[in-house]
Amino acid sequence: MSKIVAFCCENSGHKVVESLGLSMPSNVDIRKIPCTGRLEIAQMLAEIEQGAEKVLVLACPLDNCKYVRGNQRAAKRVAAAKNALRDAGLSEDMIRIEFMSSLDKHKLKAVFVEMGVI
Amino acid sequence: MIVAERKPFDEILSMIGNARKVLILGCGSCVTVCMAGGEKETQLLASTIRLSDKKQNITRELRCATIERQCDKEFFAAVANDVKWADIIVSMACGVGVQFCGEVFTDKEVVPALNTKFYGATVEQGVWSERCVGCGDCVLFKFGGICPIARCSKSLLNGPCGGSQNGMCEVDPENIQCGWQLIYDRMAAIGRLDLLEQNQPLKNWSTGRDGGPRRVVKEDATL
Ligand code: SF4
Ligand code: SF4
Numbered sequence: 001m002s003k004i005v006a007f008c009c010e011n012s013g014h015k016v017v018e019s020l021g022l023s024m025p026s027n028v029d030i031r032k033i034p035c036t037g038r039l040e041i042a043q044m045l046a047e048i049e050q051g052a053e054k055v056l057v058l059a060c061p062l063d064n065c066k067y068v069r070g071n072q073r074a075a076k077r078v079a080a081a082k083n084a085l086r087d088a089g090l091s092e093d094m095i096r097i098e099f100m101s102s103l104d105k106h107k108l109k110a111v112f113v114e115m116g117v118i
Numbered sequence: 119m120i121v122a123e124r125k126p127f128d129e130i131l132s133m134i135g136n137a138r139k140v141l142i143l144g145c146g147s148c149v150t151v152c153m154a155g156g157e158k159e160t161q162l163l164a165s166t167i168r169l170s171d172k173k174q175n176i177t178r179e180l181r182c183a184t185i186e187r188q189c190d191k192e193f194f195a196a197v198a199n200d201v202k203w204a205d206i207i208v209s210m211a212c213g214v215g216v217q218f219c220g221e222v223f224t225d226k227e228v229v230p231a232l233n234t235k236f237y238g239a240t241v242e243q244g245v246w247s248e249r250c251v252g253c254g255d256c257v258l259f260k261f262g263g264i265c266p267i268a269r270c271s272k273s274l275l276n277g278p279c280g281g282s283q284n285g286m287c288e289v290d291p292e293n294i295q296c297g298w299q300l301i302y303d304r305m306a307a308i309g310r311l312d313l314l315e316q317n318q319p320l321k322n323w324s325t326g327r328d329g330g331p332r333r334v335v336k337e338d339a340t341l
């Protein structure tokens with residue numbers, strides 16, 4: 001099973017993670033952040049350098065960000081981080097962003113299945 | 119400010135070549151503001167190089183540092199030890215900083231990580247646009263404060279040309295506004311269209327690049 005690091009917005013993704021409780025896969029490292037708009041490109045790459053096989057960014061649904069455009073910014077930075085991965089000769093699929101509300105348990109589970117985490 | 123953007127990664131990697139100790143040196147002034155060569159950008163470049171090296175089984179050490187400015191000698195003292203350690207310096211400053219870094223550390227190879235583009239302003243977040251080419255004899259007062267040299271694609275002093283359509287320039291009608299339309303609109307807005315009645319004589323370009331490399335001496339500031 002691959003080890004992944006998930007940057008979770010405290011207003012959405014992190015709430016989903018909390019609601020999963022004990023059924024949360026143990027190979028996912030959670031990084032709670034106030035808004036995904038706070039995430040830097042180099043922060044995502046640093047996790048990969050430090051051994052994460054994949055980085056997942058869990059942001060609020062588009063057009064529903066507490067800080068208005070944080071999730072849109074995160075999407076652009078994820079795209080930039082993917083560019084850097086390509087530059088380095090790695091797969092851009094190592095970094096992924098998903099938009100979900102605090103209630104989207106089923107969606108997060110499906111993402112984990114797709115990513116081979118559970 | 120001076121506006122720049124980062125070179126393609128492969129080009130940077132090929133300049134670094136076989137160097138095994140690399141100092142990535144950011145600049146804390148213009149290129150930090152235009153998000154091309156500040157502290158964040160040094161980290162992103164370093165991270166990408168490390169990932170690429172790991173993939174190719176290359177052993178290389180990287181250090182990142184960012185100094186206040188690379189166009190003033192005194193700031194380089196802070197990184198003297200890192201420079202001593204390094205085989206090569208990848209400067210993330212504008213072309214001025216890259217050259218000055220080499221003038222301070224005369225025995226080191228210094229290579230540019232950025233393409234220096236122009237003197238410009240932030241027109242919206244993440245978008246910069248050219249405003250001046252440093253002609254050395256500013257004529258903005260004749261054109262309502264809009265530079266015909268920097269903002270007309272042909273640097274016409276008696277414009278517009280026939281390629282001005284719907285406010286856009288024929289050189290790139292999608293993206294470049296006609297500088298002369300901007301000048302006209304501005305002159306109309308400030309009630310100075312009379313100034314445009316005057317034909318402008320040839321400009322003396324010897325104050326610009328055509329006069330060779332320039333320098334400014336301010337006597338009361340020299341030691
Ligand atoms: S006239 Fe010369 S100095 Fe003035 S804005 Fe234009 S290029 Fe710059
Ligand atoms: S269309 Fe306008 S900006 Fe373009 S070259 Fe002609 S006068 Fe200059």
